Every structure is written in C-alpha cells, then in structure tokens.
Amino acid sequence: MATILVVDDEMGIRELLSEILSDEGHVVEAAENAQEARESRLRAAPDLVLLDIWMPDTDGVTLLKEWAAQGQLTMPVIMMSGHATIDTAVEATKIGALNFLEKPIALQKLLKAVEQGLARGSAAPAAGGAAAKPASPANASAVASAAALPMLATDSTSGATLPAQTTSISFDIPLRDARDAFERAYFEYHLARENGSMTRVAEKTGLERTHLYRKLKQLGVDLGKNKGE
Structure with a gap:
C-alpha cells in the first residue's frame, strides 16, 4: 500500500483517479491546485505524485521545478496532460519527472505507470542509502533515457x-x-x-x-x- 498524491484542477479526474487507486489498495491524497499540492507535500512526502500540467494557479512544470529547487523532489512524479507539447514533456523529464500520461488516461496505462513509479521510488533509497535528490542537469539525461515516456x-x-x-x-x-x-x-x-x-x-x-x-x-x-x- 502506498500514499499517492493526485494533483488536478478537474474534480471529475481527481475523483476518478482516487477511486481507481483506492480500489488498488492505495491511500490517496487529492489537491485541486499547486498550493494545495505544496501544503500536502510539506505535511508528508507521498510515495508517488500524479501531477497535471495545466492548472489555473501554477502549472505542473513550474511546481516540479519548485520541488526540485527546494530539495523536495524526493518522490517519483508522473505528469498528466491532454494538451502538452513534446517540448513540455521533454522539459518535465529533464527536471525529474519519471513519466508522462496523456489524457484521457487508459486504465491499464495508469496502473502500469503507477506500478513502475512506485517500484522506482522504492528502489532509489535502497540504491543510494539516502533520500533521493532532485535530478540535476548532469543526471537528467540518464533518468530520461531509462524512463522517459515509456507508455508509448x-x-x-x-x-x-x-x-x-x-x-x-x-x-x-x-x-x-x-x-x-x-x-x-x-x-x-x-x-x-x-x-x-x-x-x-x-x-x-x-x-x-x-x-x-x-x-x-x-x-x-x-x-x-x-x-x-
């Protein structure tokens, strides 16, 4: 069982993802904007974050940059969007995002991405012996090469x-x-x-x-x- 933070400004998507992930046995925290996501992250680091790119207050890529700059990108993050460009997906991956899911998200793609994300998250501390650090420009390419957009x-x-x-x-x-x-x-x-x-x-x-x-x-x-x- 893992704690997963779902960040999306659309109520229907938050509720649907929460229901699916809860049925899989996970504990789900939901945030409708970047500010709520920041507060949730400060309370406790989730095991995985599903982060929408386009949000009204602060977009997901900007929030991802904030977490990376503040040393809070210690958990796998999967970006979600129905309108993202290739450049946006590449940028998010270089910052430290593990994966990208295009909306509408197919059930099997969602579950597979979550499974891969949780596996990556649990493997990171064991490999490094310490809390994970945000991806730097030097190692971003290695992360991207290994996991960038595998759902394609x-x-x-x-x-x-x-x-x-x-x-x-x-x-x-x-x-x-x-x-x-x-x-x-x-x-x-x-x-x-x-x-x-x-x-x-x-x-x-x-x-x-x-x-x-x-x-x-x-x-x-x-x-x-x-x-x-």
Whole structure:
C-alpha cells in the first residue's frame, strides 16, 4: 500500500483517479491546485505524485521545478496532460519527472505507470542509502533515457507490439535532434497501432494526409513495412 498524491484542477479526474487507486489498495491524497499540492507535500512526502500540467494557479512544470529547487523532489512524479507539447514533456523529464500520461488516461496505462513509479521510488533509497535528490542537469539525461515516456512503447488496448524508441532517446543530444527522434517514434507508434492506415493516422495525429506524408518523409519513417492506404 502506498500514499499517492493526485494533483488536478478537474474534480471529475481527481475523483476518478482516487477511486481507481483506492480500489488498488492505495491511500490517496487529492489537491485541486499547486498550493494545495505544496501544503500536502510539506505535511508528508507521498510515495508517488500524479501531477497535471495545466492548472489555473501554477502549472505542473513550474511546481516540479519548485520541488526540485527546494530539495523536495524526493518522490517519483508522473505528469498528466491532454494538451502538452513534446517540448513540455521533454522539459518535465529533464527536471525529474519519471513519466508522462496523456489524457484521457487508459486504465491499464495508469496502473502500469503507477506500478513502475512506485517500484522506482522504492528502489532509489535502497540504491543510494539516502533520500533521493532532485535530478540535476548532469543526471537528467540518464533518468530520461531509462524512463522517459515509456507508455508509448506498448498499446495495452489493442495488444499490438509497438515501437519502443522513446525509451532510448538520449537527452544529451541537441533539442532539435531529440525532437526529431521523439516525433519519429510518435508516428511509428501510430502507424503500428493503426496497421499502417494513413487515413486513420492522419485523424489520430490531427494532420492532413499531404502534411503527414511530408512529415514522415522528412523524419525518415519507413512506410514500406506498413500496410498503409
């Protein structure tokens, strides 16, 4: 049993996540904004935090930076958002976030991310023999390479085997190269999930087919191995 802090300004999401995690046997603390999250963290460090990026008072990335700067980022943090950009996800990971979940969050993805986060959190003190410290620029790339956005690697809904390139992206490379690598993995993920259907991939990614083809060619994505239409 673990204590999990859920930080989200949407009541429905807080209640849903709290219910799911409580059913799994965890103790859930809920905060509707950054200030409540700060107060909860000061009372006691949770075993894991689910942190929304877009909130009205202070956004999740800013709160993550605060915790890191104050030495309070001693627990795994999983970021959540339905509108985050790749740059935002990369930034959060470099600061010290363990993972990123895109809303709406599938049940199996949530449970798997929580399981991985709690496992990482329990392993950190044993490995270091002391309380975990916030990720520094020197070790942020190691954290990111090992755990950045792993939920893109598998699709528990369809059971398909999907690309796992995101788990090996190095954050020691220039931002443009990291963005290209991430986008390549992103499109290969959707191509695999949609069995190569360019029509469905265009719908899922919100791109026109002409733009999609141009983007895939630019990124060097091999379309020959996909069925496509």
